[in-house]
Amino acid sequence: MRRASTLAASSLSRAILSSSEHHHYKILFPAASSFAANAGSSRRWFSSPVGSISSGGSPSAAKVVLSLGCLAASAAAGASLLSEKEAYAKEPVKLDLLPKEVVLYQYESCPFCNKVKAFLDYYDVPYKVVEVNPLSKKEIKWSDYKKVPILVVDGEQLQDSSAIIDQLRNKLSPPAKSSSLVDGDDEEKKWRRWVDDHLVHVLSPNIYRNTSEALESFDYITSNGNFSFSEKYTVKYAGAAAMYFVSKKLKKKYNITDERAALYEAAETWVDALDGREFLGGSKPNLADLAVYGVLRPIRYLRSGKDMVEHTRIDEWYTRMESAVGESSRIKA
Numbered sequence: 174m175r176r177a178s179t180l181a182a183s184s185l186s187r188a189i190l191s192s193s194e195h196h197h198y199k200i201l202f203p204a205a206s207s208f209a210a211n212a213g214s215s216r217r218w219f220s221s222p223v224g225s226i227s228s229g230g231s232p233s234a235a236k237v238v239l240s241l242g243c244l245a246a247s248a249a250a251g252a253s254l255l256s257e258k259e260a261y262a263k264e265p266v267k268l269d270l271l272p273k274e275v276v277l278y279q280y281e282s283c284p285f286c287n288k289v290k291a292f293l294d295y296y297d298v299p300y301k302v303v304e305v306n307p308l309s310k311k312e313i314k315w316s317d318y319k320k321v322p323i324l325v326v327d328g329e330q331l332q333d334s335s336a337i338i339d340q341l342r343n344k345l346s347p348p349a350k351s352s353s354l355v356d357g358d359d360e361e362k363k364w365r366r367w368v369d370d371h372l373v374h375v376l377s378p379n380i381y382r383n384t385s386e387a388l389e390s391f392d393y394i395t396s397n398g399n400f401s402f403s404e405k406y407t408v409k410y411a412g413a414a415a416m417y418f419v420s421k422k423l424k425k426k427y428n429i430t431d432e433r434a435a436l437y438e439a440a441e442t443w444v445d446a447l448d449g450r451e452f453l454g455g456s457k458p459n460l461a462d463l464a465v466y467g468v469l470r471p472i473r474y475l476r477s478g479k480d481m482v483e484h485t486r487i488d489e490w491y492t493r494m495e496s497a498v499g500e501s502s503r504i505k506a
Contacts, residue, residue: 263295263296263297263497264296264297264346264457266296266297266298266345266346270344270345271298271345272298272327274326274327274328275298275299275300275301275324275325275326276300276301276302276303276324276325277289277290277300277301277302277303277322277323277324278303278305278312278313278316278321278324278325279302279303279304279305279322280304280305280321281304281393281397281471282390282393282471283321283322284376284467284468284471285321285322285334285373285468286321286334287467287468287470287471288334288335288338288368288463288464289322289324289334289337289338289467290501290503291463291466291467291470292338292342292460292463293341293502294499294500294501294502294503295463295497298345298502299502299503299504300502300503301503301504302503302506304397304398305321306398306399306400306404307408307412308404308408316330318330318332320332322334322337326341326344335464338463342460360453360461361453361454361460363461364443364446364453364461364464364465365460365461365464368461368464368465368468369464371439372439372465374423374427375427375429375432375435375436375439376468376472376477377416377419377420377423378420378421378423378424379432379436379477380416380420380472380477381413381416381419381420382420382433382477383417384413384414384417386476386477387414387416387417388409388410388413389476390416391408391409391412391413391416392409394409395409433477433484436477436480436481437481437484437485440481440486440487441486443487443490444485444486444490447490451490451493452493452494452497458494458497458498462494463498466491466494466498469491
């Protein structure tokens with residue numbers, strides 16, 4: 174049994190290491206996360222000055238005053254809700270620019286796949302999802318490209334998360350030719366590179382920091398994809414073991430001595446980059462906001478993500494991003 178588990182872990186490790194989109198970060202991040210992104214608002218009830226009406230006054234007068242008070246309260250609450258929804262409204266896309274069919278081939282919690290999903294959700298682009306088996310990859314046998322994400326847009330295959338997002342943005346919203354946007358574009362590009370070149374590298378050592386956290390990260394396998402019972406068992410337990418050891422190698426490769434400290438530092442670096450703004454894009458998220466949010470979304474409700482929120486200042490920005498991105502535009506099968 175021990176030999177079988179060892180062989181399974183070895184095979185899965187090799188499969189995982191050849192499945193991501195970037196040669197310098199060939200790691201699968203299995204971590205389930207689901208959340209509701211609903212804009213909240215504080216409600217305040219207004220008391221009616223019924224008591225100020227003299228005892229000789231008409232009872233109907235009290236009812237009128239009470240009705241007016243309730244009407245004012247409803248109007249104020251409605252205005253507050255409208256204001257918040259307008260502040261964090263999704264980016265509108267002209268209907269004639271929306272693709273007819275979008276299919277994402279993914280691992281549920283791959284950070285690069287989640288970058289693409291954050292973009293699709295924010296721009297309200299409907300898409301279908303095909304969960305790829307990390308062992309057999311039978312779902313993408315038709316493609317010469319054997320890594321995820323793969324996005325098929327009206328029959329056209331797109332690959333590499335950053336390239337996918339660039340191409341989609343150009344399709345949905347052709348870039349404006351304005352010199353005033355240059356500085357903002359440069360900042361956006363800088364932080365998008367930071368996500369791919371730095372932030373993703375501190376995630377794996379945190380997700381698979383110990384055996385319990387490694388197993389937690391593989392819980393997604395029980396409810397996603399077309400996996401048999403034996404495949405689920407193999408992927409969850411052998412996969413968790415394999416990734417635990419892989420994460421230790423990555424920790425050494427990127428000179429990470431304290432994985433939690435590295436994660437907290439990255440979160441604080443991002444908050445500093447915001448420089449008091451709601452988003453890096455100002456009043457609305459830009460592609461860098463969506464990239465950071467996308468790669469953090471799979472870990473947000475794991476132990477590592479909870480620790481990150483508790484020990485850094487990132488929570489307020491992350492909550493705003495949840496509201497801005499809103500509910501998933503994924504088409505349920």
